[in-house]
Amino acid sequence: MIVLVRFNSNHGFPVEVDGDTSVAQLKEAVARRQGVPAEQLRVIFAGTELQNEWTVQSCDLDQQSIVHVVLRTQRPGEVGTPTPRGPCLSWAMGGRAREPQSLTRVDLSDSVLPANSGGLAVILEEARGPETPVAGRPGGAHSSFFVYCKGPCRCVQPGKLRVQCGTCQQATLTLAQGPSCWEDVLVPDRLRGQCQSPGCPGTCAEFFFKCGAHPTSDKETSVALNLITTNSRDVSCITCTDVRSPVLVFQCRSRHVICLDCFHLYCVTRLNDRQFVHDPKLGYSLPCVAGCQDSLITELHHFRVLGDEQYARYQQYGAEECVLRMGGVLCPRPGCGAGLLPEPGSRKVTCEAGSGLGCGLVFCRECLEAFHDGGCQGPGGVPGTPAQAYPVDKMAAERARWEEASKDTIRTTTRPCPRCRVPVEKNGGCMHMKCPQPQCRLEWCWTCGREWTRDCMADHWFDV
Numbered sequence: 001m002i003v004l005v006r007f008n009s010n011h012g013f014p015v016e017v018d019g020d021t022s023v024a025q026l027k028e029a030v031a032r033r034q035g036v037p038a039e040q041l042r043v044i045f046a047g048t049e050l051q052n053e054w055t056v057q058s059c060d061l062d063q064q065s066i067v068h069v070v071l072r073t074q075r076p077g078e079v080g081t082p083t084p085r086g087p088c089l090s091w092a093m094g095g096r097a098r099e100p101q102s103l104t105r106v107d108l109s110d111s112v113l114p115a116n117s118g119g120l121a122v123i124l125e126e127a128r129g130p131e132t133p134v135a136g137r138p139g140g141a142h143s144s145f146f147v148y149c150k151g152p153c154r155c156v157q158p159g160k161l162r163v164q165c166g167t168c169q170q171a172t173l174t175l176a177q178g179p180s181c182w183e184d185v186l187v188p189d190r191l192r193g194q195c196q197s198p199g200c201p202g203t204c205a206e207f208f209f210k211c212g213a214h215p216t217s218d219k220e221t222s223v224a225l226n227l228i229t230t231n232s233r234d235v236s237c238i239t240c241t242d243v244r245s246p247v248l249v250f251q252c253r254s255r256h257v258i259c260l261d262c263f264h265l266y267c268v269t270r271l272n273d274r275q276f277v278h279d280p281k282l283g284y285s286l287p288c289v290a291g292c293q294d295s296l297i298t299e300l301h302h303f304r305v306l307g308d309e310q311y312a313r314y315q316q317y318g319a320e321e322c323v324l325r326m327g328g329v330l331c332p333r334p335g336c337g338a339g340l341l342p343e344p345g346s347r348k349v350t351c352e353a354g355s356g357l358g359c360g361l362v363f364c365r366e367c368l369e370a371f372h373d374g375g376c377q378g379p380g381g382v383p384g385t386p387a388q389a390y391p392v393d394k395m396a397a398e399r400a401r402w403e404e405a406s407k408d409t410i411r412t413t414t415r416p417c418p419r420c421r422v423p424v425e426k427n428g429g430c431m432h433m434k435c436p437q438p439q440c441r442l443e444w445c446w447t448c449g450r451e452w453t454r455d456c457m458a459d460h461w462f463d464v
Contacts, residue, residue: 003056004066004218007034009170009197012066012218019057023050030069042196044068047163047175047205049196058454064215068172070196144229144460146246147222148304149211156246156260156305157213159222161185165195167202175205180430180462182226223301227251228260232460237262238289238392238400248302252292255402262289264305271306271314278325284318290397332368333361347371418444418451430462 001019004012007030015029023043031038043050045067050059061067147159165173166189175193184190185207195202209224210216231245237259244259258266266289270276276284279296286303288295297303303314320330323339331338331351336359342349348371353360363369367376417424420440426433431446445456 001056001061001063003061004064005030006066006068006170006218008070009068009168009172017056017061019055021056022052023054023056023059024052026056026067027052027069034071036071040072042070042072044070044172044174044196046161046171047173047178047193049174060454060458062215066171066218068170068196070172070198072196144462145209145212146225146228147209147211148225148301149213149222151211151214151216151220151222153211153213154308156225156228157211157222159209159224160212161207162210163193163205163207165197165200165202166204166206168195168197168200169206170195170197170200172197172200173202173205178430178461179207185224186226223299225302225304226299227297227302231257233402235402236396236399238396239266241393241396241399249402250288250292250295251298252288252290252295253403254288254290254292254397256288256290256292256397257400257402258289260305267303267306267314268310271310271317274317276314276317276321278318278321280325284314284321290392329365329368331359331361332363333359335359336361415446415449417442418449431456431460 001017002014003017003026005015005026006012013033015026017026017029024038026043027038027041030041045059045061045065050067145159145161146156149155149157161179162171163173163175164171173193173195175191177191179185179191188206189204191205192203193205208221210220211222227248227250228246229249231243231247234243235247235257236243237247238256239258239262242259244261247257247259248263250256250258267286270286276286277296278284282296282298283300285296285298285300287293287297304311306314320337320339323330323341326341327344328339328341329349331340333351336351338351338358340349340351342365347365349363349365351358351361351363362371364371364376369376415424415426416422417435417437417440419442420435420437422435422437422440424433424435426446432452433444433446435442435444443452444450445452445460447460448456450456
């Protein structure tokens, strides 16, 4: 396997490794090539400084992953490599270093959660009934991020979250704490850290996404589709009632769930009837399939699920709707449809020919027929299409509510520690739990019910 190393943020070079290669061995390979001491090198990947004991496999380094190696100026009296600090960067348990953290795949909530990557756990004074089975799917990945890949995939794919320094734009920033909600990722300057590039004083974190289906270049990014997520709660689709994954969760009060195939059909149906909603701030969008209030999709890249041909129609119709909202008119000649902004009060409209944009037709603004003197013979304009509701069964709408499934989850908040079996309650934060029993102190995963590992961190760090 080949990983690309950028030394001190300069041009990268390939290094051949395998899954068992340690970070220390990677440092030695870079040190021999650059002629510097290996003990003064720091390896940064996905917002985390990698420790010497960790292996390439445990760090989620895929084929052609890009890692940053910086030369650390050793202060007098210091020996060896420093230990990363901060709640997301240091782990110790019984003298053994914990596995590394990263931003490869984590679950982010749409509401603000406590920004505490250690999770919140308390010991219950009494057990609350029988032990609750640990939720989770054996051996399965819980990818939470989905993006639209504009590169070779040209479709919706699992995504990987990455972070860079807001000052030097290099991925050499180590986070002080991990993200706990979408606002932490999408809103600038929410989280901070410390840039490890020599001479850079940057502390502001900038997040971006990459397609997880193929190796990506250093600057190749994708758009996050924050409404699409893994169906971890097995909520049925509002239209076909099947339990499928991934799904799109509308931002309505009921949080209705729809599978991507039904969402595609919903979009095409509304597009054919020209029933998309034009919002002055958002643009051409759609509400929840059940017609819920205040549920318009705000990130319009979600409509990329239409495919290239249908998405081109979506863009065309959106542009035409914008022209009409501005008081303009569309050329009625078949095959033209140019958007025109005639003078206010003028009935005579000319579709100016030239530059391949217009057809030269002169028509009446009122009836859209060839221009004429006197009154129009028929009603003006094109009759509007009556609004048609998308057919949704009421029972299916009740079963497809994400929040209802969430309430069922909250009712069973007690799970036993995998080691000492003490009942533990999770009342916020992420999936990373720590047993409060002094004689145990096991760090474990709320989703898997096993000891906290790199896979847990990469696949289901946070719940949605």
